Amino acid sequence: MDRIPILKMGHFLLVTIQVDMYDRLALNLENDLIQMVEKHESKGVLIDISAVSIVDSFMGRIIGNIASMSKILDAETVVVGMQPAVAITLVELGLPLTGVHTALNVEKGMFLLQKKIKEDIFEIDEPDAGWENDDQPE
């Protein structure tokens, strides 16, 4: 049984997809992730897909599903590091993933989630100066 590891970081869950997805794997991920959200009462889910080079409509739908389910369980989903080719494919397939937050990389994604839940769980340096941070460390 193939599984993609899901890491818990404070109030967030972190998933890094390092292999090209196939349907079974995606379905397992959907299951596991939603279980974890419920178990840890997570406030945010971060999915890093920077290593994914191929995506199909099924995969796109799974990501959409994860976002919708998490939303029901009061967690925000952010997808980070999408490759240009993948973005173009999803748009051409007519899957603009509405309701999913996106960011350029893990750092910025984390920052976004933090801003979303307005809680200071751990201090992250701002990815680049100029982006709002509510709680500047002294």
Add this chain to the structure above:
Amino acid sequence: MSNNPTPKLLSKRKKDVLQNWIDNQVEDPALREDLMSNEEIRYQSEELLDAFLKAIKTENYEDISRQEYNPIIEILSGISLSRAHGGFTPRETAIYVLSLKKAIIHVLLEELKDDPGALVNEILKISNLLDSLSIVTFETYLKGREEVILRQSNEMNEISTPVIRVWEGVLALPIIGTLDSERTQIVMESLLQEIVDTESNIAILDISGVPAVDTLVAQHLIKTVNATRLMGAECIISGIKPEIAQTIVHLGINLEGVQTKASLAAALKYAFNKMNMVVVKRKVG
């Protein structure tokens, strides 16, 4: 008299035919001395005439798809391709083959003046044959011209989509000219790639240089905006002229969810605002 006297006659008088032909070409007022020297014309013409004489020896005057005509068609294609690329007019290219007909008929008239029946026969055969050859020439000429056009349009696509870094984390992409599916694809790919490379949060698509926006173009723009969003950046469309805004509304295109600004300056202002930056005037004194 054999029933195929022409090849023999022409071989005998090859020099005259060649001279005639070259004179015909040079005399034509359309010939441009600047594009081709007389030696070049002579060399090309002789090569072609040799191949032509070889081919008609087989007594095949009708079917130019047979192998004995391969060398001729090859030479002709080469000539008309090079002329198409070199900027010759269609007339100049056509004259080349048609003046050969004149030259051959001239020689035949002299040689066969005692046998009108045979003369008419031979002239008809040669005439038909050379007509087919001139069609081939013209087809290749057109193909050559089309190649030139295709290459130019490809080059236009290549050069007209520069992605500019206007600020730390802000990219701008001014689009000049009409947007079609192919160009949009290039625009989209180069923009997204640049977003990855520079880790920019905001991209501005400026369409001041786009003359008209129809439903298809609007759809392409929306696609680009969506793809940018999927990557985790934001895309602003700027440079929308009043008439384009009118068109968009009249066509019933829904641009909701797309951030639009009237000018690049306004878009930049918006980007600064997003990034919590202010531009302030320095106090003098």
